[in-house]
Amino acid sequence: MRKKLFLLAAALFLTLTASAQFEEEKVYVGGSLTGLDLNYNGNNGFSFGVQARGGYFLEDNWLVLGQVAFEHSGHKTVPDYISVGAGLRYYIVQNGLFLGANCNFVHAYHNYNDLMPGLEIGYAFFISKTVTIEPSVYYNQSFKNHADFSTVGLKLGVGIYI
Helix, strand or coil: CHHHHHHHHHHHHHHHHHHHHHCCCCEEEEEEEEEEEEEECCCCCCEEEEEEEEEEEEECCEEEEEEEEEEEECCCCCCCEEEEEEEEEEECCCCCEEEEEEEEEEEECCCEEEEEEEEEEEECEECCCCEEEEEEEEEECCCCCHHHHCEEEEEEEEEEEC
């Protein structure tokens, strides 16, 4: 019985700590790693990506994001690419569960340009009052070449809520 009460109190504490971070006018800065063979597309091969994000809470639980990313693939037919985009995140539960939608302009080095909307679902695990570890699952849809470049993957990020 004591163990259950302790777990309930700990969960309540984490929920209360997290809720203050998703308030209007807070700032978000984050980065993430993608790939590491944890994604899939039609040209499956080794891939590694890094992403930087910055955002602002327009209202409680609503985060507007800007992002820039670099993706490297070791596969000869898949070029490295950079992307720039914007997105929106909604924190469903005050303890960190979020849904995200974004749209990115992708430019690859062999004159390949694409507009790729994406969806993401993840969780912000608070390791301190302002720092989170944010695992998420994402899907990016390629309009130009769906079979080869649309991607499903896992992302591991770190976020700071100021």
